[in-house]
Amino acid sequence: MPEDHDANPAIRLLGTGASIDELHLAAEGCTACELYREATQVVFGSGSTRAPLMLVGEQPGDVEDREGEPFVGPAGAVLDEALAGAGITTDDVYVTNVVKHFRWEPKGNRRLHKTPATRHVRACLPWLEAELASVVPKVIVCLGAVAAQALLGRSFRVTKQRGEAIDWEGRTVVATIHPSAVLRAREPEERDRLRAALIEDLSIAARLAAD
Ligand code: URA
Secondary structure (H helix, E strand, C coil): CCCCCCCCHHHHHCCCCCCHHHHHHHHCCCCCCHHHHCCCCCCCCEECCCCCEEEEECCCCHHHHHHCCCCCCHHHHHHHHHHHHCCCCHHHEEEEECCCCCCEEEECCEEEECCCCHHHHHHHHHHHHHHHHHHCCCEEEEECHHHHHHHHCCCCCHHHHCCCCEEECCEEEEEECCHHHHHHCCCHHHHHHHHHHHHHHHHHHHHHHHC
């Protein structure tokens, strides 16, 4: 199937009241960019479809690509721990990614994560818009720079603006670090600092969602 940049099925589903299950099914046929070719499957959002909090990551990783669920690999374990630390239960969240297919490059027999390009983010954004229209979360948490910049613009800096409540298209957005930053930290002190920052920002988002 050729890529069809104008034919993301999400575009015709916007405004139809489509459920998350209907969106997920339609996303399985998405060819709006080339990433579907090398990915095992689309990894759509999951969780509570009436959640007050929507967590938005970058793209599925290797484990997520094989299992078909977001944040079920090592970064997901960090996220789960941080959510628990912030007193957030899974009933309160819907978890998704800006890009719904795994972008990777081969290294030996491993598949290494490759950051999605702007064209992948652009092609995939209608799915996030459709998820937002369906779940109607009170607060959106952007996990990492790719998600934050997709929503808030390329000049947004997570390092400077994390934890701030930002008005965006009538909703509240809080950006924080990506859980994989905790995994990448070399020193235990740095790991603890990043883990605490993630918990702090998630706690802010949870308070805003409960107000
Ligand atoms: N990293 C992400 O941004 N999303 C996932 O689903 C897994 C890892």
